[in-house]
Amino acid sequence: MISPFDALEQSAIAIGRRDRIAHRAPTGRFARLLRAIFGIAPSSRLANARLEALRSLVIALRQRGQRDAQVIADALDAGLTPTQIESVMRVLGLPTR
Numbered sequence: 001m002i003s004p005f006d007a008l009e010q011s012a013i014a015i016g017r018r019d020r021i022a023h024r025a026p027t028g029r030f031a032r033l034l035r036a037i038f039g040i041a042p043s044s045r046l047a048n049a050r051l052e053a054l055r056s057l058v059i060a061l062r063q064r065g066q067r068d069a070q071v072i073a074d075a076l077d078a079g080l081t082p083t084q085i086e087s088v089m090r091v092l093g094l095p096t097r
Contacts, residue, residue, distance in 0.1 A: 003087070004081070004083055004084045004087050005084065005087070008048075008051060009050075009051065009054055009084075011051075012046060012051040012052075012054045012055045012058075013054060013055070013058055013088065013091065015046075015055055016054065016055040016056070016057070016058025016059050016062070017058060017062070017092075019055065019059055049078050050078045050079050050080070052078075053074050053075045053077075053078030053079075053080065054075065054078070054080060054084075054088070056071060056074065056075075057071050057072070057074075057075045057080070057085065057088060058088060058092070061088065061089060061092050061094060062092060072085060
């Protein structure tokens, strides 16, 4: 089967599979305080909005194990197709329907 993703998109998926779930967490005062105390820095965002949306989709699907309407809408807005989103879900072992 041919992948619906190019090499850069496959890299973004791999990064999303490795990133901490906290990547998507808000960065309020409390988060900054914990970062200052424990030295845990958040992951850098990817420079390309489409790749970042793909990485965020992977992280959200790993976290919730189900579809997240806002993250899927963001992925679609960034140019991902429904086929690509379903492919990510299959890669993560999630049901596509």
